[in-house]
Amino acid sequence: MYTPNQMKKIAITCVLIAGLIFGMGTWSQTTAQENSSNQPITIVEYSDYQCPACAYFHPIVEKLKDKYSDQVQFEMKYFPLNSHRYAALAARAAQAAKNQGKFYEMHSLLFENQKRWSSSGSPTSIFVNYARELDLDIDQFKNDLNATETQKVVMEQRQEGRSAGVDATPTFFIEGEKVDPLPRNFQEFDQLVQQYIGE
Numbered sequence: 001m002y003t004p005n006q007m008k009k010i011a012i013t014c015v016l017i018a019g020l021i022f023g024m025g026t027w028s029q030t031t032a033q034e035n036s037s038n039q040p041i042t043i044v045e046y047s048d049y050q051c052p053a054c055a056y057f058h059p060i061v062e063k064l065k066d067k068y069s070d071q072v073q074f075e076m077k078y079f080p081l082n083s084h085r086y087a088a089l090a091a092r093a094a095q096a097a098k099n100q101g102k103f104y105e106m107h108s109l110l111f112e113n114q115k116r117w118s119s120s121g122s123p124t125s126i127f128v129n130y131a132r133e134l135d136l137d138i139d140q141f142k143n144d145l146n147a148t149e150t151q152k153v154v155m156e157q158r159q160e161g162r163s164a165g166v167d168a169t170p171t172f173f174i175e176g177e178k179v180d181p182l183p184r185n186f187q188e189f190d191q192l193v194q195q196y197i198g199e
Contacts, residue, residue: 040071041175041196046079046161048169049090049110050118057170058111060186064193071197076107078157079169086123089145091154093127096144102134109133 045061047054065074078094080087090110097106109130110117117123124145131141144150161171165178172179174196183189 038071040073041193042073042075043193044075044077044173046077046157046164046166046169046171048079048081048084048087049094050084050087050114051081051169052114054170055111055114057182058108060183060189062108063186064189067190068193068197072193077161078154079161079166079171080154080158081169084118086118088151088154089123090117090127092145092150093130095150095153096141096147097131097134097136099144099150100136100140102136105134106130 043064045057047057061074064072078091080091094103094106094110097103113126113130117126120126127145128138128142131138164173170182172182174192179192183192
């Protein structure tokens with residue numbers, strides 16, 4: 001048998017344990033709700049490295065990345081147009097750099113120097129120079145540039161875009177929804193992203 005004092009202590013302990021369990025449940029529920037609302041939104045861009053409009057959007061996308069680093073996940077997909085002679089080659093250069101962990105560095109070089117290499121008679125040597133600038137293994141870069149696997153990745157992404165209804169570049173999808181019409185500048189794109197984050 002328990003004395004009245006012991007009974008009192010047991011009762012207090014039970015209340016404390018129940019409170020702790022209830023509190024933990026509430027905390028975990030709140031945390032789960034916060035985590036679900038903090039899931040980053042996804043923006044997919046189908047792009048052509050020889051497309052002037054894509055080059056125009058490159059700094060806009062970079063600014064959005066900087067502003068929404070944790071809230072937005074960006075995915076770049078290759079969509080070389082047949083009308084652009086060197087677009088597929090440039091996409092392969094980006095993929096070859098990606099194989100050595102330098103995709104975004106090559107991606108930026110291609111857009112920032114678009115006029116130079118797209119008007120040259122032989123952009124391959126220019127792309128190899130970019131690879132040197134990025135300290136890539138040049139032999140591997142050259143092999144990957146012309147590899148069947150690299151070509152396959154580029155063409156599969158283009159086909160994926162076609163299946164999704166892409167017929168021009170750049171085409172953006174936010175959370176699976178096609179952005180149409182395209183924002184005209186950073187401010188308009190920023191407002192659009194805020195709408196999705198606020199939902």
